[in-house]
Amino acid sequence: MLKVGARRRFQNLTSLPNNPFASIFLTKMELQSPTTLVLCGKSTVENELARCLKSNNRLKLPDGSPLNVVLNSEIECIDRTENDGNFCVNSYMSSLSTSRFGRLLVYSPKLASTHDVVSHNFEELPVGGVCVADVQFKGRGRSKNVWESPKGCLMYSFTIQMEDGRVVPLVQYVVSLAMTEAINDVCRNSGMPHLNVRIKWPNDLYLDGAKVGGILCTSVYKSKKFNISSGVGLNVSNQKPTTCLNSVLQRLTPCAHQLQLEDIIAAFFNKFESFYDIFINQGFQTLEELYYKTWLHSGQRVIVQEKNEKPESISEDAVTIQGLTTSGYLLAVTEDGQTCELHPDGNSFDFFKGLVRRKLT
Known part of the structure; x- marks a missing residue:
């Protein structure tokens, strides 16, 4: 029963x-x-872990609210046409080819926040464990901004663990790059037109001048390791609050091509695992050339606004962006040839204001 x-x-x-x-x-x-969580693994190893998580009641919500935890093997596969685009676990698993990332899946039709589930249960999940939701009602972005999360938006968070704190800030760039390349792979393999999704520093994804995605990475230092919860939100089929990939795709081709959530997230992990290994073993510099081809800012001139000593006095100077510094901030050159490092200032980030400049020697 x-x-x-x-x-x-x-x-x-x-x-x-x-x-x-x-x-x-x-x-x-x-x-x-109760909140429903469905657990599924890529192999018998992950499925056994899923059974242990369920039988031992090891997964918890941050607010302690009740959970209904089931295994994917205990339920019938959802038919997309009858359930209005719900995430299909089996389709995702069949497209996944990683050895670590994305192999244990926690799926929910409706959830407060995938990021909260992952960060709150970090020690119970394997590295690379992922939580996906059809709908979020407390999604958030950088600096605790609200991220609107309607159905049709791909929303997931996953676990990463690192030891070198100096490169932790750069992992969000690896996530961003993996997503843009994953979208390219899915379009190419499906015979769809290319979607020119670009990276807006530090963690936004843009298409045709509109924001279609964002990345949020948070970390906690424990037992000499950084436990990183990485969250991704991508507008795939939801036309609001801005636009989505499938809307742009329909303008490019008369055919009824549609990107599927499962294909994109599987392609993301397939790509991310490869990029992450390069990042850890060779450094981000190995990925920089591809990253700069994907972002919006090489050679871009921006205005740096800085407060002066006098109250309510602000000076403005033009600088040209050259790339990233080793710490992950923007490397820029002033009009008189001096190099400087640009930091976002405050809650919102606009390329024409709100930057803090630090001179580099």
Whole structure:
């Protein structure tokens, strides 16, 4: 009976099952408003870990609210056409070819925040474990900005662990690059037109002048290691609040091509694992040439606004962006030839204001 009830709960509860006992179970679950988490692994190793996580009740939500944890093997596969674009776990797993990242999946139809689930359960999840949600109602971006998370937006967070704190700030650039290259791979392999998704420093993704994605990386130092929770939000099929990949794709081709969430995230992990190994073993410099081809800023002239000693006095100077410094900030050259490092200042980042300049020797 529990198995039937868990399955119906996972299927977004569009209709009550005919089984009266399942209906009673459903009513109780609705009254408690639990969050459903579906666990799935790529291999028997990850599936065994999923069973342990479920049987030992090891996964928790930050606010302590009730959880309904089920294994993917216990439920029926969701039909995309009948469930309005819900994430298909099996399709994702069949496209994944990594050895570490993305192999243990935690999926939820509706969740406060994938980032909170990953960071709160970091020690229970393997490195590379990922949480995906169809809808988030407390998603967030950089500096605690709200990230709108409707259905059709690809939303996931995953775990990374690093030892060298000097390069931790650079990992967000590896994530950004992996996503732009993953989108290229999916379009190319599917015979779709190229989508020129570009990186806006430090962590936004832009297409046709509009923001379509963002990356959020947070870290906690524990036991001589940095536990990094990396979150990604990408507008794939949702036309609001800005635009989405499929809307742009439809303008480029008369064919009914549609990018699928599962293909993109699988391609992302396939690409990220390769880039991450290069990053750890050879340094970010090995990826810089490809990164600069993808970002928006090489040779861009921007205005640096800086407060002077006098109250409410602001000076403005033009600088030209050259690249990134070793610490991950912007490397720029002033009009008189001096090199400087640019830092974002405050909650919002605009390339024409809100930059702090530090002279480099």
